[in-house]
Amino acid sequence: MKRSSVTLAFSMALTATAAYCQTPAAKAAPSSSAIPRAADGRPDLSGVWWRGADVGGKGPGAPVSTAAAQGKQGQAKAAPPVTFPSLYNAEAQAKAKTLADKDDPSLNCTSTAFGTLNVSMFDVGAVAQIVQTPKFMIFLSETYNGFQIVPFDGRPHRDAVPPANRGDAVGRWDGDVFVVDKNNFTDTSWISAEGRVSFHSDAMHTVERYRMIDANTLEIEATVEDSKVLTKPWVVPKQTLVRAPFDQIMELNCSGAETLSLIEGAAKAAKK
């Protein structure tokens, strides 16, 4: 009985979060403004980007609530979104059955390998900042003081650095599209947080494509490969972000001890 309640509640959270992940981003005010460009003529991606609202905020980019998600349960259901773990091979599926919320590495302040909202630069949050320089694209995640420095001067991946939770990144321009290639991931982080079992292997490889639609709209497409755990590459749902009405993210550091103790306490209670 207790177990079924846990499963149901967790499913609700998944449903709600999945709904959020699939929610179209807020549209920026109609704009015919030209794409800002750097001195080299390339698009300048610099700025703070989000979905048009923060978690719990107002606006079409805000997350769908649990209640709203529940309200849709009686309606015809669309096909469930293709997620990273939905593509697990048989061995990975078996492993996934042995894991649960309490095993989520983010509970110990480990960043994700991709991002809970299917936006890599968000990590576990809902906002990020890009700083573009002549040689580097710097992605700043609000959560966990996260960053990723992406050189785009033609250099290859580094071969003398240890695996990283967010991988090693290099970039290049494909016309006006900024392409980020990441490899050398650890195998200890998960693709997303919130207790969603989404482990990956050290063979993971991602390619992200960033394209500005106009001055205030950034479109991101990505593909995630992991031959050790997936049956085929995961094509991440296209994400459309808008420029936030502020130019500086905040700090969201992690010290999850309190909640972790609650989860550990819950686990002990469930065993009784």
Added chain:
Amino acid sequence: MKSAKIAVFVAALAALAAVPVLAHHSFAAAYDLTDPITVKGTIQSVLLRNPHSWFVLEVKGADGKMEEWSFEAGTPSGMIRNGYKPNVIKQGAEVTIKGFRARDTTQKRGMLRELVTADGQVYGMFGPQESK
């Protein structure tokens, strides 16, 4: 001061109201979303801190003894961007909090779903909501 009191309502899942669920951890792992709780008491402190904020209040239990309850809210960055002003809810304020109780019932903690001040201001997990 009105006597504070605590009441726990066990309701059907359909009673769940808006709960933003995005967070760095799974709320469902720590809190029983089938166990709604309503607590009325006096704010002792508001911890607008990372990674998640907490509202701590003093509540008169069923046995008349005062108890300290803590409710987890959203990220401070998200709350502030959604319009929450630091110190807007001060120590001593009487509030009613609706939320979900921790699965570990040895702890007097919960997940905040809604906080209503004595003058009717409504706050959600991530900041101000429409007034009732």
